[in-house]
Amino acid sequence: MKALSRFFSTLVQKFLPDPFVFALILTIILFVCGLVFTDHGPIQMVQFWGNGFWNLLAFAMQMALVLVTGHALASSPLVSRSLTRLASIAKTPVQGVILVTLGSAIACLLNWGFGLIVGALFAKEVAKRVPGSDYRFLIACAYIGFLTWHGGLSGSVPLTAATPGNPLEKTAGLIPLTDTIFTGYNLFITIALLIALPIMTRLMMPTGKEVVEIDPQLFAKEEVAATAEAAPTEKTFATVMENSRILTYIICVLGFSYLIYYFANKGFKVDINTVNLLFFIAGLLLHGTPLSYMKAVGNAAKGTAGILIQFPFYAGIQGMMEQSGLGGMMTNAFISISTPETFPFLAFLSSGFVNFFVPSGGGHWVVQGPFIMPAAQQLGVDSGIAAMAIAYGEAWMNMAQPFWALPALAIAGLGVRDIMGYCVTTLLVSGVIFAIGLSFF
Template sequence: MGFTKLIENLFRRFLPSPFTIAVLLTIVTMVLALVFTGEGSVDSNFTSILSHWEKGIWNSGLLVFAYQMMLILVLGHVLVLSKPMERLLLGITKWANNTANAAVLVVVSTMLVSFFNWGLGLIFGAILARKVGEHAQVNNIPLNYPLIGACGYAGLMIWHGGISGSAPLKVAEEGHIPDLLNGITESSVIDQLPSSISTSLTILSGWNLGLFGVVLIAIGLLAYFLGKKSVPTAISLKPYAFNSVSRKDSLGAERLDYSKWMALFFGILLFVAFLVQYLAPLQQLNITPNMLNFFMLGLAIVLHGSFKSFLEAVQEAISDTSGILIQFPLYFGIMGIMAGSGMITSISDFFVSISNTTTLPIFTFFSAGLVNIFVPSGGGQWAIQGPLVLESALQLGVPLPKAIMALAYGDQITNMLQPFWALPLLGITKLKAKEILPYTLIFMVVGSLIFITGLLVL
């Protein structure tokens, strides 16, 4: 446990808040661009860098991207606060009669849900872990609660390779790849790139689904083994209460806010529009952020059963997006500097010089894992690192879907080390980071071995 304590102390001592990290990365990027790029006087170069920065911050395409990613988080959180999800969570909890069984139930359920939506999986895993702890406490079941909390966080190690993954979802949008590389590489090179890459080649490809299956089984077995070997811990929890909506104070037109028929009608309307708009790409297994969010919006309204319940869940969920909301423009500004100054091309050339078609995905995996420690947002990381990955893969002839998923795998796996996204789980479960880190680090090592092997073999 000494190693995990060291990791926790290092994060506390040397890593400030994610927003401060984004500011520091902005300053460092400006200095590097000033020193290593540009021609002419320092004043003119600095002015150009500031111009690139401003244009990146307010890049309209990337701002749309930021809103899409925030909706994925918010709508996923809203879904898990619905009554049907509450019943599902309580149903799973009843089967948790010892630490080993509980660990498998929590980790497998959480990873399956997270593969569909990472925001849903994050809160689902947290509440499920909390309810398992409460169940053990009420029924006097010996339980290692920190291990269960770690299992509830394990969905964040597979999310980017899932249906809500930022990078594979964005490249599935028509025109995203040329737009991302516009102004970074020559137009003749951009013309050789596909306008989009279908999720049938990334998220829903046989090799990615196979890797997910291997990780699911391996981490499930690992959780069971750890549960068998773990020592029970003391649990002191108050019952976690889901929000309930009362109609007794509604008057006149306010009754529409509580009407289940109104919510059902509007939800069905959304589903009809969804089928009209997205049935063709869905049949081709090509999923985009707008498609996913449209479906989840309709599903959330139907499952909540009233606009009032839905809006109260939105109010609770939206607080988790505040940090992301303000960080995204800063990461877009960093990308603007790197693109406008030519840094992306220089860094890509370096990776190409030390890589080949076999090693580039591995380098991408490790670099993405490192970047995730400082940029704990998959969307923000794709904005910064995506052009580097695409440029390098293009030069070396590495299949673009493989390069994109290598970034996704590296980004997601170090979530087991970076505690930023664990904050909602820690708040719900009342655990501390140092309590779950010993187990999440083991998950990270095993998951990394599987993903690296997959990138080398598949």
């Protein structure tokens, strides 16, 4: 495992460009594929790209808020102390690796946005507290835990498939969660990942001269920013409002009241908007004053650049995939060689391949669902396992597609080449678990 991860790390260092450049290259590749493999001309492909370019603006804002509100919440004194106490459980680098991997995987099962942010913040605390820890590898462990998300409570494909009015309701019908998330094969895959991921990361763990510890200046700058106080100012109406706990408490009561009403009427349905609202209200409450919270948000917002600039390009790629028919062609290439026994695994592979161009669970349901679900019905394959094959493929290929690593890397202050070699190794090994779960359970 260590030799394999070393090989992929070397390969990634040489050939994997910055995530933004990676998105530009994918855009060009897909544009050319549209010209070669479909009957659409350059003008049409440009239109498909331009029509889709801004389709992820709302989602980009949601992801930016996940990063900002999650980071601001974690920087509050109470949460910061809690993460420090939890990180202190690890006494050795080995224990730190296992703790971060398992903690991130469990958190992502509860909610992917929560797990993605808290996992990276927790990894930073462990790196800070445990001497001899490889900082880059701990952040990789936090991202590796993201593999579990689509089998958890916030999996977008199973939740969408169970929601009335979803795009495929007329084609596949509503697929209840008892046929997707709460099934034996999903339980097997989830438990197997929770057991295997910490073992994998332990075996990949750098030792000796390979270890790259955290730069002390990184934490020194953060501590200075967190403790810096503004010079005393005259007490005016403006400064009183900026430091008013009463104003904070009123807004927090408003926010928590809405969340109680929401869950009372819709059940425990957690999506990215409810997570963001919870992060926002909890962060504001724990910081105490509006001004203190805005300082924390200002520090956190510095890491959103990658999200804001890259998401439109992936939206353009998704537009070309969907409107040109390339997504359907890719999916059908796998379906055409399927049997009822091999269909779930081949659908899983097709989803992983498509994820390079459409790294979004909801996007997968739109691009692949119209082809996967009717084919499953024709072959007599259970609709639930067909939907989860799409979901698993998306989660699995995230280990090679740096799109979802952006929030974690922004928090860590690292580049994509620092972690992706370890993630690609995990991709190969974890694929066996998904294959067994889809083929034999």
